[in-house]
Amino acid sequence: MELRQLTTFTVDGLLLGVEVHRVQEVIRYQEMTTVPLGSQGTAGLINLRGEVVTAIDMRTRLGLRPRGEGEIPMNVVVRADDESVSLLVDTIGDVASVSSDQFEEPPETMTGAAGSLVLGAYKLDNQLLLALDIDRATSPSGAR
Amino acid sequence: MTATESNCEGIQVEDTDEIVREFLTESQENLDQLDRDLVALEADPSSAALLQSVFRTIHTIKGTSGFLGFGDLESLTHVGESLLAKMRDGSLTLTQERATALLELVDAVRATLESIAATGAEDPTDRSALVRRISDLQAEVPGVPPSDPSEPVTEAAPAAKPAGEALRVGEILQNNEIVDDTDVAVAVIEQQLGDDRPLGEILIAHGHATPGQVADALAVQESARSNALGGGPNGATPFHVGADASLRVDVNLLDTLMRLVGELVLTRNQIVATATTQAEPAMLRSSQRLNLLVSELQAGVMKTRMQPIDTIWSKLPRVVRDLGVTCGKEVRLVLQGRETELDKTILEAIKDPLTHVVRNAVDHGIESPDVRRAAGKDPEGQLTLRAFHEGGQVNIEIDDDGAGIDPAKIAAKALGSGLVTAEQLRAMGPREVVNLIFEPGFSTAEAVTNVSGRGVGMDVVRTNVEKIGGTVDVVSELGILTSLRIKIPLTLAIIPALTVECAGERYAVPQVSLEELLCVEGDRARAAVEYLSGAPVFRLRGSLLPLVWLDHVLDLTEGPHVDDAVYILVLQADGRRFGLVVDRVLNTEEIVVKPLSRQLKGIGTYAGATILGDGRVALILDVRALARRAHVVSEGDSLSTAQTRDSEAAKPDGPEPLLIVAVGPRRVGVPLSMVTRLEEIPGASIEYAGQRELVQYRGNLLPLTRLSNLLGVPSEVGSERLKVIVYSQGQRSVGLIVDAVLDIANEAPRSRGDVHEYGVSGMAVVQERVTELLDMEQAITAADPQFFIAIAAADAADVSAYDNYAQIGA
Numbered sequence: 010m011e012l013r014q015l016t017t018f019t020v021d022g023l024l025l026g027v028e029v030h031r032v033q034e035v036i037r038y039q040e041m042t043t044v045p046l047g048s049q050g051t052a053g054l055i056n057l058r059g060e061v062v063t064a065i066d067m068r069t070r071l072g073l074r075p076r077g078e079g080e081i082p083m084n085v086v087v088r089a090d091d092e093s094v095s096l097l098v099d100t101i102g103d104v105a106s107v108s109s110d111q112f113e114e115p116p117e118t119m120t121g122a123a124g125s126l127v128l129g130a131y132k133l134d135n136q137l138l139l140a141l142d143i144d145r146a147t148s149p150s151g152a153r
Numbered sequence: 154m155t156a157t158e159s160n161c162e163g164i165q166v167e168d169t170d171e172i173v174r175e176f177l178t179e180s181q182e183n184l185d186q187l188d189r190d191l192v193a194l195e196a197d198p199s200s201a202a203l204l205q206s207v208f209r210t211i212h213t214i215k216g217t218s219g220f221l222g223f224g225d226l227e228s229l230t231h232v233g234e235s236l237l238a239k240m241r242d243g244s245l246t247l248t249q250e251r252a253t254a255l256l257e258l259v260d261a262v263r264a265t266l267e268s269i270a271a272t273g274a275e276d277p278t279d280r281s282a283l284v285r286r287i288s289d290l291q292a293e294v295p296g297v298p299p300s301d302p303s304e305p306v307t308e309a310a311p312a313a314k315p316a317g318e319a320l321r322v323g324e325i326l327q328n329n330e331i332v333d334d335t336d337v338a339v340a341v342i343e344q345q346l347g348d349d350r351p352l353g354e355i356l357i358a359h360g361h362a363t364p365g366q367v368a369d370a371l372a373v374q375e376s377a378r379s380n381a382l383g384g385g386p387n388g389a390t391p392f393h394v395g396a397d398a399s400l401r402v403d404v405n406l407l408d409t410l411m412r413l414v415g416e417l418v419l420t421r422n423q424i425v426a427t428a429t430t431q432a433e434p435a436m437l438r439s440s441q442r443l444n445l446l447v448s449e450l451q452a453g454v455m456k457t458r459m460q461p462i463d464t465i466w467s468k469l470p471r472v473v474r475d476l477g478v479t480c481g482k483e484v485r486l487v488l489q490g491r492e493t494e495l496d497k498t499i500l501e502a503i504k505d506p507l508t509h510v511v512r513n514a515v516d517h518g519i520e521s522p523d524v525r526r527a528a529g530k531d532p533e534g535q536l537t538l539r540a541f542h543e544g545g546q547v548n549i550e551i552d553d554d555g556a557g558i559d560p561a562k563i564a565a566k567a568l569g570s571g572l573v574t575a576e577q578l579r580a581m582g583p584r585e586v587v588n589l590i591f592e593p594g595f596s597t598a599e600a601v602t603n604v605s606g607r608g609v610g611m612d613v614v615r616t617n618v619e620k621i622g623g624t625v626d627v628v629s630e631l632g633i634l635t636s637l638r639i640k641i642p643l644t645l646a647i648i649p650a651l652t653v654e655c656a657g658e659r660y661a662v663p664q665v666s667l668e669e670l671l672c673v674e675g676d677r678a679r680a681a682v683e684y685l686s687g688a689p690v691f692r693l694r695g696s697l698l699p700l701v702w703l704d705h706v707l708d709l710t711e712g713p714h715v716d717d718a719v720y721i722l723v724l725q726a727d728g729r730r731f732g733l734v735v736d737r738v739l740n741t742e743e744i745v746v747k748p749l750s751r752q753l754k755g756i757g758t759y760a761g762a763t764i765l766g767d768g769r770v771a772l773i774l775d776v777r778a779l780a781r782r783a784h785v786v787s788e789g790d791s792l793s794t795a796q797t798r799d800s801e802a803a804k805p806d807g808p809e810p811l812l813i814v815a816v817g818p819r820r821v822g823v824p825l826s827m828v829t830r831l832e833e834i835p836g837a838s839i840e841y842a843g844q845r846e847l848v849q850y851r852g853n854l855l856p857l858t859r860l861s862n863l864l865g866v867p868s869e870v871g872s873e874r875l876k877v878i879v880y881s882q883g884q885r886s887v888g889l890i891v892d893a894v895l896d897i898a899n900e901a902p903r904s905r906g907d908v909h910e911y912g913v914s915g916m917a918v919v920q921e922r923v924t925e926l927l928d929m930e931q932a933i934t935a936a937d938p939q940f941f942i943a944i945a946a947a948d949a950a951d952v953s954a955y956d957n958y959a960q961i962g963a
Contacts, residue, residue, distance in 0.1 A: 042770040043658055045707035046756045054762055054770040059416055061762040061770050063750040092750050149752045 011109040015131075017102035017138060018085055021073040023123075025098070025141045026105060026131070033086040033093055035101055039064075048149065052097050055084065062086065064095040070146060071123045089147040096146070105138060107131040112140075175439055176217050177270050179446075180262070183210045187259050191252055198247040207255075208237045214262060225275045226265050232287040233258045239291055249357045251290050257283055336361040404497065407458055414447075414454045415745040418647055419764050421447040422742060426766030451647060451743070455496070462540045462549070463491035465504045469511055473536060476515045483522050483533040484515055490540035495547055499641055502621045503549070506614040510551050510637055511536065513611075518555035518635050528632065530554070546665060549639040558629040560586040567592070587629050591615040624777065650744045650763070652771065653722065654737040655703040656710070659771045661744050661763055662722060666776035668730065670738060671721040678719045689713045691721060691732050695930050695941040698723065700732045701783040703774075707758065726780040733779070742766070746773060758782060811898045811919060811926075814878070814891040817866030821891070822898070822917065822924045829881040831894060833874050850886070855879065857888040858936035860927070863912040880933060885943055887936035898924075 015026030016035075041053025041064055050070035055062050064084060068076055076082060082097040111131045115124055128140040187210050194203040215230035233255060239245040261280050268276030340355040356362040421443055428440035470486055477484045495503075519525075519534030526532050539550040560583040567573045567589045578586070593612040618625045623641035642648065642665065650661040651670075671693070673681040682689050682700060689700040700721065704710040713734070721732040744763040753759060760775040811822035832850075839846050839857065846857040857877065861867065877888040898919045912935075914928035933940050 040769065042762075042772065044753060044756070044759075044772065045656075045658075045709055046758055047753060048755075051752055054772070056764050056768050056770050059419060059764060061747040061750075061764065063752045065752065090751060094750065094752070147752065149755050 013107055013109075015105050015107055015138065015140065016085070017105050018083070018096075018098040019100045019102060020067045020071060020098050023071070023073070023139060024102065024133075024136055025067070025127075025139045026107075027085070027087060027096075027141050027143055029104055031087050031089075031143055033088055036084045036086065036095075038081045039084060055095060057086065057093060057095070060093060062093045062095050064097050065147060066097045067146070068097070068099075071126060072121050073123075087143050087147070089143050094147045105131075105133070107133075107138065115139075172435055172439075173221060173269065173273075176221060177266055179442065180214050180217075180266055183214065184259055184263050184266075186210060188256070191255055191259070194247055195249065195252040201241075204237065204241055204247075208234065208241055211237060223265070223269065223275050225280060226262065226269075229258060229261055229265070229280055229284060232284050232291075236287055236291050245291070248360065249354075250360070253358070254283070254287050254290055258287060331366050332356055332361045402457070407454075407497070410454050411458060414451050415647060417447055418451055418743055419745055422766040423768060448743075455647070458497045459494040460497055460500055461491060462493045462495055462500065462547075463488075465500055465507065466491060466538065466540075469508070469538070472508060472511060473515055476512060480516055481521055482515060482519050484519055485533050485535045487535060487537040489537065493540035493542060493547060495641070499547075499621050502617060503623075503639070503641065506617045506639075507549070507551075509611075509614055511538070514551060514553040514555065514635065514637075518553035518557075520556050524556075546640050546642055549641070551637040551639075552634060554634050557631040557633055557635050558587050558590065558627070559631050560629075563587055563589050584628060587627055590627065591625065647743055647745050649741065650773065651722065651741050652739040652744075652765065653703075653720070653735040654739055655735045656707070659739065659765060659769070660703070660735075661765075661771050661773045662724070662733070662776065663760065663773065664741065666724045666726060668723040668725055671723065671732070672718060672738075673721070674718040678717065679715050681719060682713070682715050693723065693732075695933070698730060698732045700734055701779065702734045703779075704736075706779055706783045724776050724780070726777040729780070731780055731783070733776075744771075744773070811924070812878070813895040813898055813919065813924060814860075814876075815893040815895055816860045816864055816891055819864065819866055820895065820919075820922055820924045821860065821864070821913075821927050822919060823878060823889075823927045824929065825897060827880055827929045828878050829886070830879040832877045832879055832888070834877055834888075836873055836875055839875075848888070850879075850888070853884075853886065855886050855888045856937040857890055858932060859890045860912070860932065861890075861892065863932055863935050864925075865911070880929070882940075883943075885937065885940055887933050887940060889932055889936065 014029040016029050016032045017024055017026045019025070036057075039055040039057075041055050043053045044051050044063075050065050050067075052064040052066040052069070055064055066076075066082070068074065076099070080099070082099060083101050084095040085098055085101070086093050086095045088094075111133070112129050113132065114129045115127050123139075126142050126146045128142045131138040131140065187207060190203050190207045190210070194200060194207060197203065211230050211233050215227055215234055218226035218230065236245070236251065236255070240247055240251075245251070261278075261283055264278065265275050265280075268274065336356060336359065340359065340361075343355055353362070425440050425444050428436045466488055469488070473484050473486045476482075514536055515534075519536065520528070520530075522532035525534065535554050537550070537552045539548075539552070541548050564578055564586050567586075568575060568578060572589065572592055573581075590611045591614070593616075615625050618639055618641065621641055623639060625640075626638045627635065628638070629635045649664040651664055651667055652659050652661050654660075671691075673691075681691055683692070684690070685697065689702075690697045691700050692698070698721075700713065702710065702713050705712055716736075720735050720738050722735065722738075724731055724733050742765075744765075746761040747763055749759060749761055753762075757778045758775055759772045760778075761773045762770050763773055765771050810825040812825050812828050814821050814823060834848055834850075838848050840848065846859075847854050848857060849855070855877075876891050876894055878891060879886055879888050912928050912931050913925045915926040917924055917926060930941070
């Protein structure tokens with residue numbers, strides 16, 4: 010039985026998690042520079058201590074409702090393919106310890122963007138924790 | 154004393170302390186540099202740059218110490234400055250004596266500064282002797298040796314001299330008749346009296362010998378000594394002033410330095426931005442100083458990374474020779490501009506593409522000797538590599554005088570492999586077709602050999618060159634030559650850029666592409682933008698500049714819009730100009746290019762990102778890509794002067810009608826909109842003003858030019874009746890003399906091509922015949938050099954002057 014630690018966050022009510030070691034840092038909302046012609050989900054560019062980091066809005070990326078006025082997202086900066094990428098999420102949760110026997114493949118009925126970006130679900134006591142596929146969520150090809 | 158007062162005073166003291174501390178830190182660094190510069194200057198007294206640098210540093214210290222009230226320091230640096238000023242204006246040279254004095258001055262300054270740092274006051278040491286000495290050194294004649302010639306002469310040498318010495322330096326110098334025995338003797342006595350300098354140095358100090366002569370003597374001595382030991386030049390370093398000046402440095406260290414400098418530039422930009430908004434004088438001063446220092450540092454570090462292109466070219470002769478032997482070809486390799494310097498990273502990046510291109514040229518470009526002989530060429534082909542700097546870029550051209558590239562073959566191949574559609578192909582000029590070889594997946598399979606396949610890897614060549622912000626282009630004349638032109642930036646990391654604002658965001662435009670900035674305000678703005686078949690254009694000194702709205706090309710707005718003011722950046726991409734319209738022009742600054750993340754690379758309109766002074770990220774525009782996206786750089790559109798059209802009268806989508814005329818044996822097309830009238834004038838009515846021909850015409854003078862002269866063809870026209878195309882704008886007119894008026898063509902030119910010939914802006918097939926398109930601007934200027942200047946002046950007074958042309962009368 011394999012144990013894993015996931016950093017959790019919510020996006021439009023969904024509880025998502027990424028492996029702790031992939032998370033570089035979590036920071037408050039930063040002012041962003043918009044990227045015209047950028048793919049859907051590309052929210053903008055932030056200055057992370059001199060490094061230019063692309064922020065991806067997980068709401069748009071997962072095909073969920075856009076964030077309402079006044080709802081300020083958080084930045085979860087993850088490492089993907091040797092680059093830092095920031096995921097814009099609604100709220101940050103705890104680090105969850107999950108084991109492989111709680112894991113289940115995404116159900117067939119889970120279609121759309123969310124279905125393709127989620128590795129599977131961990132059945133927690135009171136809700137489901139979806140394991141996000143960081144590489145696909147941040148890949149440019151699947152971005153539109 | 155009230156609390157407020159003491160408070161104020163406290164702040165002042167603190168401020169001064171701050172400035173002093175800064176002065177100390179800054180000077181410390183400067184002094185170290187000064188040491189190095191002085192020594193370097195001594196080795197190369199002719200270096201104006203070094204002298205300038207030394208002078209500037211001393212001057213800065215003097216200025217600041219005066220400002221801070223350190224009087225001794227000021228007077229000390231003052232004499233140094235005066236001495237240096239005399240050297241700078243050439244009335245004095247840097248002798249060793251002067252260099253020594255200046256170095257002592259540096260030491261004295263350093264000691265004073267240390268004292269200031271420790272006690273807050275200048276140290277009490279009396280420097281007046283040094284000051285006097287330096288003042289004396291400003292006399293025209295270098296100091297005479299302080300020795301008394303009547304001193305007893307002793308032939309002796311210190312026993313400390315190493316054994317095995319074949320000849321003493323003094324003896325060598327004597328033999329060379331540079332010094333006499335008295336000079337040597339005096340020096341030797343000084344040594345015995347405790348001067349521990351080598352003999353040569355003493356002689357130099359006394360002005361009996363120059364450093365060069367002593368160096369020569371030491372070299373002679375060195376070789377004699379090693380010969381005496383039977384060693385030959387066994388690694389004993391000959392005395393050479395410059396040899397120790399170079400040093401091997403790990404490239405990784407340079408990379409780290411470069412990165413740090415990049416960060417420093419960013420921080421500098423931020424500080425300078427903050428300092429200018431807060432009017433704190435001390436802060437402002439230091440930020441300006443910082444600005445200067447960082448720029449120098451940046452230039453210096455950048456320089457450490459530069460290497461001549463020869464470092465990668467040097468391998469090519471061998472590559473070409475081997476390949477020539479393998480393919481049975483005779484190739485002469487000519488390398489021009491070997492010393493052209495490039496950033497190491499860029500050199501690395503172009504090494505493989507360059508080798509590939511060279512292999513290609515030998516393998517496929519240059520024909521075998523038999524074929525060449527049959528074609529009447531020199532059996533030995535020539536491959537020329539040329540490198541040169543131009544407009545902040547490095548140009549590398551690879552030319553071979555081989556078979557060239559056949560556009561027809563390329564077109565067929567591209568069509569066959571589904572790279573382009575027949576329709577796309579029709580819209581392409583021959584040059585565009587040839588450039589298809591850079592498309593991924595393009596390969597003329599029949600040409601593939603075991604050495605290289607033309608096409609295989611050409612896309613890799615382009616990818617590699619573009620990766621470093623460069624461009625690649627190929628020009629070919631079938632049977633004559635293939636010329637591959639690579640343009641690459643000097644360095645990647647830091648570039649000068651113009652920041653602009655558009656739709657609330659800021660963007661950086663690399664200055665390499667920027668030609669000029671225009672701003673048209675108020676009512677003139679609306680009049681300035683005209684539409685040519687719906688495409689917005691701006692008249693720039695008589696030629697039409699296609700306009701592109703940045704917000705439009707970035708899909709932020711619906712279409713072109715004219716606001717109260719139009720800011721136009723005149724940009725150049727792929728040899729064509731266009732105007733980029735932005736909301737505001739902000740600033741020029743050095744920006745550090747940060748690569749784009751994977752998510753954004755595919756967009757193509759951005760060359761990178763950067764962090765601006767306020768910490769916000771700005772995207773760097775890729776001018777070429779923008780132009781391509783806005784369709785201003787396609788060979789199909791001839792955007793030259795000739796194509797103008799009255800915006801009201803023109804049919805929106807019809808082709809531009811051309812007046813076809815004959816000039817000697819050539820068919821020339823003149824845009825009908827540029828023809829005001831056609832006239833016939835008797836040759837006898839031509840009058841002359843100097844070399845210029847003119848006629849009296851409707852109460853005015855009409856300057857004339859013969860298109861045959863402009864195009865350099867013999868005229869076939871008699872002198873009785875001359876056909877003249879009259880073009881009027883405002884009150885000014887010019888007449889262009891042609892041989893015959895042939896026709897008016899309403900059909901669209903079938904294809905257009907580039908020509909690089911004076912007086913011709915392009916070439917097209919009209920009515921199945923090759924027709925050259927007249928460059929109206931050149932033609933008009935040839936008749937009346939003042940034409941556009943006068944029009945522009947009149948414009949300023951009356952914008953409506955544009956409106957009276959495009960009437961045709963025969």
